[in-house]
Amino acid sequence: MPAPVPEKPLLRALAGEAVWPPPMWLMRQAGRYLPEYREVRAEAGDFITLCTTPELAAEVTLQPIRRYGMDGAILFSDILMVPWAMGQPLRFAEGEGPVLAPVRDAAAIAALEPGAVLQRAAPIFETVRLTRAMLEAQAPRTTLIGFAGSPFTVACYMVEGRGSRDFATTRGLAYADPGLFGKLIRSLVEATAEYLLAQAAAGAEALMLFDSWAGLLAPSQFRRWVIEPTATLVRLLKKARPDLPVIGFPRLAGPLLAEYAQRTGVQCLGVDTGMDLRWAAGAVQPRQALQGNLDPQALIAGGIALEAEARSILGAMRGRPFIFNLGHGIEKVTPPEHVAALVRLVRAG
Numbered sequence: 001m002p003a004p005v006p007e008k009p010l011l012r013a014l015a016g017e018a019v020w021p022p023p024m025w026l027m028r029q030a031g032r033y034l035p036e037y038r039e040v041r042a043e044a045g046d047f048i049t050l051c052t053t054p055e056l057a058a059e060v061t062l063q064p065i066r067r068y069g070m071d072g073a074i075l076f077s078d079i080l081m082v083p084w085a086m087g088q089p090l091r092f093a094e095g096e097g098p099v100l101a102p103v104r105d106a107a108a109i110a111a112l113e114p115g116a117v118l119q120r121a122a123p124i125f126e127t128v129r130l131t132r133a134m135l136e137a138q139a140p141r142t143t144l145i146g147f148a149g150s151p152f153t154v155a156c157y158m159v160e161g162r163g164s165r166d167f168a169t170t171r172g173l174a175y176a177d178p179g180l181f182g183k184l185i186r187s188l189v190e191a192t193a194e195y196l197l198a199q200a201a202a203g204a205e206a207l208m209l210f211d212s213w214a215g216l217l218a219p220s221q222f223r224r225w226v227i228e229p230t231a232t233l234v235r236l237l238k239k240a241r242p243d244l245p246v247i248g249f250p251r252l253a254g255p256l257l258a259e260y261a262q263r264t265g266v267q268c269l270g271v272d273t274g275m276d277l278r279w280a281a282g283a284v285q286p287r288q289a290l291q292g293n294l295d296p297q298a299l300i301a302g303g304i305a306l307e308a309e310a311r312s313i314l315g316a317m318r319g320r321p322f323i324f325n326l327g328h329g330i331e332k333v334t335p336p337e338h339v340a341a342l343v344r345l346v347r348a349g
């Protein structure tokens with residue numbers, strides 16, 4: 001039986017169709033630049049509480065859909081909820097970002113509980129269910145996107161214990177003890193596959209893998225810790241759900257984007273701000289969609305600078321499968337009215 005033809009613009013683009021004007025959404029579209037987000041965040045008190053309270057997380061997921069009518073709604077959660085669900089202590093310190101108890105030796109890795117992820121993450125799957133039902137009622141053309149961090153980027157935070165400019169400890173460990181680091185990566189591949197399939201079972205219609213720090217790696221390490229685990233993860237997802245499109249975002253990959261596109265099996269490539277979109281179009285397969293890559297700083301600036309950047313992206317991508325997005329997450333100082341202006345511009349094609 002042929003696969004049913006999707007109706008939603010974002011799913012059509014992911015299936016390889018040159019939908020025009022292109023479907024759009026913005027990374028971190030639910031967040032602190034929105035006053036209505038800050039209100040719910042204050043009500044929840046703590047970021048992890050917000051992520052594990054389905055009614056609040058679903059509400060926050062829908063805020064940018066109500067305000068702007070985006071084509072994609074991304075589940076409100078965080079890539080660090082997988083280590084959290086594996087039992088690694090995590091907190092989000094005010095003004096400091098995430099803080100975790102570092103995992104750097106065999107004992108710490110053995111203490112992780114990948115088998116507990118489905119049970120501990122149950123509130124997140126409930127958020128997916130609730131959000132999908134709300135979208136069906138309120139925004140039936142909007143696609144619900146589930147997500148996880150890629151094994152390498154999640155391992156960066158697990159090993160380092162906090163954010164970092166270069167994740168030197170993690171990259172050093174990968175060279176010094178590849179056996180140990182490989183064990184961590186493998187348990188993340190398995191836990192992440194189960195976690196994403198549970199999101200899909202709860203109603204996520206597409207999945208995105210955030211690999212924010214992939215581009216820090218030397219080419220040999222990029223192949224070993226980014227391409228190979230991502231390919232395994234995508235195979236596990238496709239085995240269970242061949243219909244489910246996957247967006248891969250190996251940020252700062254540069255020319256290695258071509259190999260990543262060829263070997264991982266993803267349907268769509270997220271493109272970061274520093275990459276030329278026309279070059280990316282030549283580096284991926286013709287039916288592979290691209291997603292990106294407006295500079296979040298242009299969105300903060302607004303006006304003619306924003307208009308020029310957005311038009312140049314549209315001009316480069318017309319006629320190929322494309323999803324308009326930013327090249328990295330929206331910043332909290334972004335004026336919400338600049339987002340409204342961008343949506344009008346993209347909708348006009």
Ligand SMILES: Cc1c2[nH]c(c1CCC(=O)O)Cc1[nH]c(c(CCC(=O)O)c1C)Cc1[nH]c(c(CCC(=O)O)c1C)Cc1[nH]c(c(C)c1CCC(=O)O)C2
Pocket residue numbers: 026027028029030031032041047074075076077078079080092097098147163210212329
């Ligand atoms: C590396 C990474 C993280 N989280 C994420 C990444 C990959 C993408 C990227 O590179 O930005 C991904 C993420 N984080 C969040 C989402 C939700 C959905 C959405 O995009 O709207 C998604 C998809 C919410 C969030 N995740 C976080 C916030 C801010 C928390 C708050 O409200 O206090 C939000 C809305 C916290 C977070 N979470 C993380 C950090 C480093 C921080 C602190 C930085 C900050 O405070 O902005 C880890």
